Amino acid sequence: MGLFGGKKRDCLGVDFGSGGIKLVELKNERGRARLVTYAFNERLPGSEPANLVDDPIGTAAMLRKMMKKAKTTSLKVVGGLPVASVFSSVVTVPKSPKKEEMYEAARGQAKKLIPVPLDEMSLDIKIIEEVIKKSSSTIVTNEKDRTGRPMVQALITGASNSMIKKYVDVFKRAGLELASLETETLALVRALVGKDKSTTMIVDMGAVRTNIIIVEDGIPYVTRSVDTGGAALTKTISRTLGLDIKEAEHMKSDIRNAELSGMDVGLPKIFESALAPLVTELQYSMSMHTGKSDGDVRPVEKVILTGGTAGLSMLVGYFTRQLGIRTYAGDPWARVSYPDGLRPALDEIGPRFAVSVGLAMQQVE
Incomplete structure (x- = not known):
C-alpha cells in the first residue's frame, strides 16, 4: 500500500470527518467514473473520540454496517487523511x-x-x-x-507513521484492502477542480474545521486548516436566539430545506458575525498566496465552496460579496455518471461527499 497511486478498479472512497463517515463506491465504466452506491453516518460535533480512527473497533463496526446497508461490492478502499494532520x-x-x-x-x-x-x-x-x-x-x-x-x-x-497505522487498522478490521491513503486536499482538487488551470480557492467547511486550499495549475500551493466550521454557526444561533444546540441545528436544516424548495432565503444577520472570522482567514490565505516568492503568481480567480456547511446556498452570494471574487457551490458529481433519478438526492448531499468522491476517483479515472 502506497501513500498515493494504484491501478484503476472499482473502489470505495471513505472520509472520516468530525461530522461523520462518508462512503462512496465508484467504478470505471468506459473510461469514466460511475456511481455504484453511497452511504453516510452523521455525528454531532464534539462527539468522542474527536478523531474516529482513535476508536478502531467502533469505527470499523460502523463502516461494516454502512457497507452492508449500501450493498457495496468492492473491497478496495482509498482513505482520506485530514488536512489538519498532514x-x-x-x-x-x-x-x-x-x-x-x-x-x-x-x-x-x-x-x-x-x-x-x-x-x-x-x-x-x-x-x-x-x-x-x-x-x-x-x-x-x-x-x-x-x-x-x-x-x-x-x-x-x-x-505521521502512527496516524497511518490507525487508518490501516480500521480498514483491516472492516475487512477492506487499503489501496491508498491520500490527503483530503488532493481528493478535493480531483473532485472539484479536475483539469481546470484557473487559480481557485477551495473552501471546505466541515463541522468543526474549515480547510482552505489555493490551487494553481492543479497544484495546491496554499493548504490551511482553521478552527471554525458549521458548529460555530450552530453555537451562534443557539447563543443569540436562546435555543439549545439541537434546535439550532434544526433551524439550519429548515433554512437548507427552504432553499431546496426554491425559496429565496437571505443570509440571517446572526450568521454574518459567525462567518466574519472565516472571511478574515480567507483574505489572509489569498495574501499568503500572492505575497510569496517574488509576487509572480496569479491571484485567486474563483472560489469553490464545499463541505457540510456549504450546503447553505446563501453562502455563495455572501462570500462573493465579501471577497469580491465569484464564488460557486462545488459539484463533486460533475465528472461522475449516475442514474438520472438520483440527481435531486445527489444535489442535496453533494457538498458533504466531495472528499469521498475524490478519493474513490483516484483509482477509477
Whole structure:
C-alpha cells in the first residue's frame, strides 16, 4: 500500500470527518467514473473520540454496517487523511536528469520544514516538471535560481507513521484492502477542480474545521486548516436566539430545506458575525498566496465552496460579496455518471461527499 497511486478498479472512497463517515463506491465504466452506491453516518460535533480512527473497533463496526446497508461490492478502499494532520508544502529544488537527486533535494527541504524526525513520517514527493509562467500562458521548464541553475518545484506531502497505522487498522478490521491513503486536499482538487488551470480557492467547511486550499495549475500551493466550521454557526444561533444546540441545528436544516424548495432565503444577520472570522482567514490565505516568492503568481480567480456547511446556498452570494471574487457551490458529481433519478438526492448531499468522491476517483479515472 502506497501513500498515493494504484491501478484503476472499482473502489470505495471513505472520509472520516468530525461530522461523520462518508462512503462512496465508484467504478470505471468506459473510461469514466460511475456511481455504484453511497452511504453516510452523521455525528454531532464534539462527539468522542474527536478523531474516529482513535476508536478502531467502533469505527470499523460502523463502516461494516454502512457497507452492508449500501450493498457495496468492492473491497478496495482509498482513505482520506485530514488536512489538519498532514504536512504539505511546495518547494523549489535544482533540476536534474536524475529524479532521485531531485527527490533527495526535496527531502532535504522537508527535513528543515517538518518539526519531527523524517523517519517518523511517510513522505510523498511529486516533481512538478512543467511550471506555468505566472505572467502568461507560456510553459517553462528551465526556471533558474540566482546562480543560474535550472530549478523545478516539488510538492511534498507527509503524514505521521502512527496516524497511518490507525487508518490501516480500521480498514483491516472492516475487512477492506487499503489501496491508498491520500490527503483530503488532493481528493478535493480531483473532485472539484479536475483539469481546470484557473487559480481557485477551495473552501471546505466541515463541522468543526474549515480547510482552505489555493490551487494553481492543479497544484495546491496554499493548504490551511482553521478552527471554525458549521458548529460555530450552530453555537451562534443557539447563543443569540436562546435555543439549545439541537434546535439550532434544526433551524439550519429548515433554512437548507427552504432553499431546496426554491425559496429565496437571505443570509440571517446572526450568521454574518459567525462567518466574519472565516472571511478574515480567507483574505489572509489569498495574501499568503500572492505575497510569496517574488509576487509572480496569479491571484485567486474563483472560489469553490464545499463541505457540510456549504450546503447553505446563501453562502455563495455572501462570500462573493465579501471577497469580491465569484464564488460557486462545488459539484463533486460533475465528472461522475449516475442514474438520472438520483440527481435531486445527489444535489442535496453533494457538498458533504466531495472528499469521498475524490478519493474513490483516484483509482477509477
